[in-house]
Amino acid sequence: MGNTRESMKEVAVDIVNLTKCYGDFTALSDVSLDIRDNEFFTLLGPSGCGKTTLLRTVAGFENVTEGAILLYGEDIANLPPNKRPVNTVFQQYALFPHMDVMQNVLFGLLRLGQDAASARARVGEVLEMVQLGGFAHRLPGQLSGGQQQRVALARALAPNPKVLLLDEPLSALDLKLRQAVRLELQQLQRDTGITFIFVTHDQEEALTMSDRIAVIAEGRVQQVGTARDIYEAPINKFVADFIGETNLIMVQVLGLADGNATCLLPGGGKCTCPAAQGAIAGEGHISVRPERVGFAEPDAGVMSGQVARLVYLGTDMHVDVTLVDGETITVRTQNSTGSYIPPVGENVGLTFEQGAARLLVD
Amino acid sequence: MVAGIENNNSSNTSTYAGLGSLLILPTWLVIGFFLVLPVLMMLVYSFLTKEFRGGVIWEFSLAAYDQFFFDRGLFGDEPPKIEWTYIIIFWRSIWLAAVATFLCLLVGFPTAWFIATRSGPNKSLWLFLITIPYWVNLLIRTISMKFLIRDTGPLNEWLLAAGVIPEPIHMINTNFAVQLGLFYSYLPFMVLPIYAAVERYNFAYSEAAADLYAGRWATLRKIILPIVKPGIIAGCILVFVPSLGAFLAPDLLGGAKNFMIGSLIEEQFKGNAGNWPFGAAAAMILLSMVLIVLTFYARQQMKQGKR
Numbered sequence: 001m002g003n004t005r006e007s008m009k010e011v012a013v014d015i016v017n018l019t020k021c022y023g024d025f026t027a028l029s030d031v032s033l034d035i036r037d038n039e040f041f042t043l044l045g046p047s048g049c050g051k052t053t054l055l056r057t058v059a060g061f062e063n064v065t066e067g068a069i070l071l072y073g074e075d076i077a078n079l080p081p082n083k084r085p086v087n088t089v090f091q092q093y094a095l096f097p098h099m100d101v102m103q104n105v106l107f108g109l110l111r112l113g114q115d116a117a118s119a120r121a122r123v124g125e126v127l128e129m130v131q132l133g134g135f136a137h138r139l140p141g142q143l144s145g146g147q148q149q150r151v152a153l154a155r156a157l158a159p160n161p162k163v164l165l166l167d168e169p170l171s172a173l174d175l176k177l178r179q180a181v182r183l184e185l186q187q188l189q190r191d192t193g194i195t196f197i198f199v200t201h202d203q204e205e206a207l208t209m210s211d212r213i214a215v216i217a218e219g220r221v222q223q224v225g226t227a228r229d230i231y232e233a234p235i236n237k238f239v240a241d242f243i244g245e246t247n248l249i250m251v252q253v254l255g256l257a258d259g260n261a262t263c264l265l266p267g268g269g270k271c272t273c274p275a276a277q278g279a280i281a282g283e284g285h286i287s288v289r290p291e292r293v294g295f296a297e298p299d300a301g302v303m304s305g306q307v308a309r310l311v312y313l314g315t316d317m318h319v320d321v322t323l324v325d326g327e328t329i330t331v332r333t334q335n336s337t338g339s340y341i342p343p344v345g346e347n348v349g350l351t352f353e354q355g356a357a358r359l360l361v362d
Numbered sequence: 363m364v365a366g367i368e369n370n371n372s373s374n375t376s377t378y379a380g381l382g383s384l385l386i387l388p389t390w391l392v393i394g395f396f397l398v399l400p401v402l403m404m405l406v407y408s409f410l411t412k413e414f415r416g417g418v419i420w421e422f423s424l425a426a427y428d429q430f431f432f433d434r435g436l437f438g439d440e441p442p443k444i445e446w447t448y449i450i451i452f453w454r455s456i457w458l459a460a461v462a463t464f465l466c467l468l469v470g471f472p473t474a475w476f477i478a479t480r481s482g483p484n485k486s487l488w489l490f491l492i493t494i495p496y497w498v499n500l501l502i503r504t505i506s507m508k509f510l511i512r513d514t515g516p517l518n519e520w521l522l523a524a525g526v527i528p529e530p531i532h533m534i535n536t537n538f539a540v541q542l543g544l545f546y547s548y549l550p551f552m553v554l555p556i557y558a559a560v561e562r563y564n565f566a567y568s569e570a571a572a573d574l575y576a577g578r579w580a581t582l583r584k585i586i587l588p589i590v591k592p593g594i595i596a597g598c599i600l601v602f603v604p605s606l607g608a609f610l611a612p613d614l615l616g617g618a619k620n621f622m623i624g625s626l627i628e629e630q631f632k633g634n635a636g637n638w639p640f641g642a643a644a645a646m647i648l649l650s651m652v653l654i655v656l657t658f659y660a661r662q663q664m665k666q667g668k669r
């Protein structure tokens with residue numbers, strides 16, 4: 001569906017085998033990504049994985065050690081930042097403190113040589129877009145965090161860049177505001193048609209906003225795909241564990257055929273499940289999301305164990321089940337009258353929903 | 363935060379009510395004794411009558427100011443004309459001090475920038491190196507400068523030997539020598555405040571400017587200079603004011619022709635030949651000029667702060 005349409009689009013930013021070293025520390029190794037025109041693309045990963053570094057090499061603040069960055073087919077690796085048609089929304093905003101909102105947003109337009117009258121008109125337009133029409137003559141120090149974030153956004157949008165880079169722009173906002181701004185930002189991206197490269201370490205942010213997500217860990221791209229791809233078909237242990245909650249179960253892979261694996265579970269049960277590309281026979285891990293595990297009579301499921309703990313989560317309940325070998329499996333059930341929630345100490349069997357388990361690359 | 367401070371204050375006043383004014387007394391004493399009193403004395407002396415061997419007679423007189431601004435002939439009986447001698451000395455002083463300040467800025471800004479952008483321990487080392495010469499007495503440093511630049515000094519000899527110049531450049535007893543002396547004397551006063559401002563400067567602003575299509579020059583002019591301006595202004599004041607009143611550099615490097623206000627004032631109080639009221643009047647005129655400049659600057663700052 002949308003996927004095929006997306007994939008036909010032109011590539012906006014093509015990152016080819018990019019490696020970035022600081023001295024003998026490798027911050028990015030062999031990163032290859034193609035970010036499509038008009039796409040909301042998210043770089044997601046834990047703190048220190050190299051997201052900011054990757055964004056800064058695209059913006060031109062860091063030179064690349066190896067590899068190339070193509071912007072609409074043109075190699076920009078050797079262009080200084082002021083020659084690249086990309087703009088950045090900085091993590092700490094970096095609004096010019098001695099200029100008011102108007103002057104901040106005007107800055108890029110005037111540097112590009114636009115005449116004052118049309119530049120001002122454009123600033124008015126952009127400030128309306130981020131709902132800051134009445135704040136043109138405030139200094140950054142006189143704005144709230146949320147307003148500053150909008151100014152930073154307006155300033156980066158005003159020159160109408162081909163690609164907008166956003167480095168955790170929502171991290172300084174409180175939860176409620178963050179959720180509201182998420183939707184606005186997504187809408188803004190749709191309306192302007194500008195390609196967004198959005199950096200975050202917040203998976204919820206990534207899952208709700210992005211067309212596609214690249215999961216990064218330790219300077220390497222782990223997986224690229226839509227939110228659904230990444231949540232439902234994680235490729236390796238890191239991705240499965242980092243996105244959402246999951247049970248990682250050590251298994252013995254008995255056979256691999258047609259992308260399906262037959263696995264021997266702890267306790268002697270067997271299950272057949274899809275295998276991630278690159279998974280191999282032998283010892284491995286499967287991932288099963290807690291909401292896709294169900295209860296059965298003892299010995300009727302694929303595994304069995306004893307309920308160790310109940311955790312109340314409002315709409316949901318977490319049931320921790322300890323297996324015979326000491327491993328813990330978390331089951332997530334709805335807190336509704338119809339659902340069965342076993343008491344602590346009960347012996348239960350566990351079943352996996354169809355397609356719930358997935359063999360991972362280690 | 364502001365509210366917190368106010369709270370603190372109010373609780374302080376209730377606890378130490380009455381004590382407050384007493385606690386601030388030492389400050390007032392220091393200010394009164396070391397700041398207000400000497401200036402007042404100068405003010406009073408400038409309106410007294412001079413005694414011939416130095417010192418004053420306690421009798422009101424405008425003679426000192428009159429002598430500064432008007433020429434009434436050798437015996438004081440001709441119609442008054444404007445006396446240009448001292449006004450010219452003032453002008454020259456302002457000019458010399460201004461050029462010295464400009465030189466300090468020209469050299470001081472890059473120096474401060476260089477130091478502030480070094481990594482941690484190097485920073486302290488460079489700062490220390492900058493201040494080392496200033497542990498030596500100013501008089502000695504100025505005299506060394508004199509030896510350095512005189513016609514047969516090492517600088518000229520070196521340039522001669524290198525074949526850069528055919529004959530020694532005459533530098534001693536010129537305006538240039540005075541400016542060089544002032545520049546050398548007060549350079550750290552320029553470097554240190556600018557260093558402090560650059561040190562606080564957030565380089566993300568430069569990145570943001572580059573991201574918004576500004577080249578190096580535009581970034582310097584539109585972003586960096588306005589943000590570190592308070593440091594630059596402080597540095598300029600700290601160099602200009604003492605340069606204006608300096609007397610060592612003009613005396614030793616400028617010779618008799620390149621008199622500055624400082625030397626003029628110094629001469630009035632030295633030995634027995636001086637004219638104390640006249641020296642005091644010249645000092646008061648200098649002080650009021652400095653005050654006018656500073657008031658102007660403070661007003662400017664307040665206007666900006668309010669915006």
Ligand SMILES: Nc1ncnc2c1ncn2[C@@H]1O[C@H](COP(=O)(O)OP(=O)(O)OP(=O)(O)O)[C@@H](O)[C@H]1O
Binds near residue numbers: 022027050052053054
């Ligand atoms: N200038 C530098 N010199 C040396 N190492 C650096 C430099 N900048 C970043 N690094 C290292 O590179 C790695 C990646 O840093 P980066 O800032 O890209 O992380 P990040 O993914 O943006 O993390 P966060 O979510 O905390 O912002 C980190 O281990 C960091 O210590």
Ligand SMILES: [Mg+2]
Binds near residue numbers: 051052053
């Ligand atoms: Mg970062």
